[in-house]
Amino acid sequence: MSEISFAGRVAIVTGAGGGLGKAHALEIARRGAKVVINDLGGDISGANGGTAMADDVVAEIQAAGGDAVANYDSVATPEGGRGIVETALDAFGRVDILVNNAGNIRNAPFTDLSPESVESLLAVHVKGAFHVTQPAFEVMRDNGYGRIVFTSSAAGLFGSIQQANYAAAKGAVFGLANVVALEGKPHGILVNTILPAANSRMQADMNAEQFVGMPTTPAHGEPEMITAMVAYLASEQNTATRELYSIARGRYARVFMGVAPGWHVAHDEPVATADDVAAHIDRIRDLEGYAVPESMVAEFALVP
Numbered sequence: 001m002s003e004i005s006f007a008g009r010v011a012i013v014t015g016a017g018g019g020l021g022k023a024h025a026l027e028i029a030r031r032g033a034k035v036v037i038n039d040l041g042g043d044i045s046g047a048n049g050g051t052a053m054a055d056d057v058v059a060e061i062q063a064a065g066g067d068a069v070a071n072y073d074s075v076a077t078p079e080g081g082r083g084i085v086e087t088a089l090d091a092f093g094r095v096d097i098l099v100n101n102a103g104n105i106r107n108a109p110f111t112d113l114s115p116e117s118v119e120s121l122l123a124v125h126v127k128g129a130f131h132v133t134q135p136a137f138e139v140m141r142d143n144g145y146g147r148i149v150f151t152s153s154a155a156g157l158f159g160s161i162q163q164a165n166y167a168a169a170k171g172a173v174f175g176l177a178n179v180v181a182l183e184g185k186p187h188g189i190l191v192n193t194i195l196p197a198a199n200s201r202m203q204a205d206m207n208a209e210q211f212v213g214m215p216t217t218p219a220h221g222e223p224e225m226i227t228a229m230v231a232y233l234a235s236e237q238n239t240a241t242r243e244l245y246s247i248a249r250g251r252y253a254r255v256f257m258g259v260a261p262g263w264h265v266a267h268d269e270p271v272a273t274a275d276d277v278a279a280h281i282d283r284i285r286d287l288e289g290y291a292v293p294e295s296m297v298a299e300f301a302l303v304p
């Protein structure tokens with residue numbers, strides 16, 4: 001198989017001023033893409049922005065002989081999302097790859113989370129991914145080609161204490177990605193989602209209580225470990241769509257949403273009561289023989 005190349009491709013990486021996004025941008029640029037480095041340059045909560053983070057990554061790409069341009073818009077507004085895509089079109093004339101990576105964090109026990117912290121995380125992770133993806137999707141659809149990577153989190157899909165706001169936002173990203181994937185497929189736009197775990201300022205913000213039970217054996221935690229999967233998913237070599245991948249502690253693995261065979265009440269039988277559910281609960285909970293439906297309709301079609 002030939003090496004992955006992004007020659008002739010234009011990529012947008014949001015939140016590319018540091019952490020995972022910076023690693024993704026450097027590697028995608030190193031493999032030949034022209035890259036928009038979006039970052040509002042703030043602290044871990046998303047506040048106190050500036051231009052230096054994005055500028056530094058652009059300078060690093062250019063120093064290595066690559067092509068990149070900075071954008072400082074917040075992903076969290078429709079204008080910001082459009083501004084990011086317009087930066088790509090103005091500078092490079094197209095958009096082939098979008099990595100939705102920008103994110104912020106405000107951890108606290110569930111009952112201590114302020115309404116503002118919920119709003120802020122939903123704004124950056126969910127609305128942000130929506131606002132950037134919508135205009136990028138339009139360009140990709142018109143070109144008949146696109147690769148989009150969404151960044152969700154194991155916290156969102158499996159749960160993680162003191163992260164209710166973050167998990168709500170990351171779970172919603174998964175829902176968004178599923179639909180963009182279904183609508184993108186006929187246009188050659190393939191959409192996948194990652195659940196990364198790697199060293200960054202965001203991970204450093206977690207406290208010991210949140211990691212109780214974590215294995216202590218040595219394992220990879222470099223952002224580049226995540227980037228390898230992102231670059232693959234952003235490439236022509238990738239033919240999968242609407243899939244989820246966990247990249248953690250050096251392991252790359254597909255994650256999926258399945259449905260058990262369950263207990264079925266036929267249309268000509270009486271509607272179930274709570275007591276009927278209690279009587280069949282073991283069968284309802286039994287995962288043996290589960291299926292992995294490819295859409296809502298495919299899930300309903302499993303029922304005889």
Ligand code: NAD
Nearest residue numbers: 015019020040042074075101102103153196197198200202
């Ligand atoms: P990070 O804080 O280093 O990177 C996030 C970047 O997003 C920052 O550079 C920040 O300035 C930028 N950003 C924040 N709000 C923005 C906005 N409104 N508009 C544009 N840019 C904005 O953290 P990271 O660990 O590199 O996180 C990258 C992504 O990976 C995030 O979506 C995060 O939720 C996700 N993630 C990370 C881990 C991990 O283990 N590091 C685990 C699960 C998910």
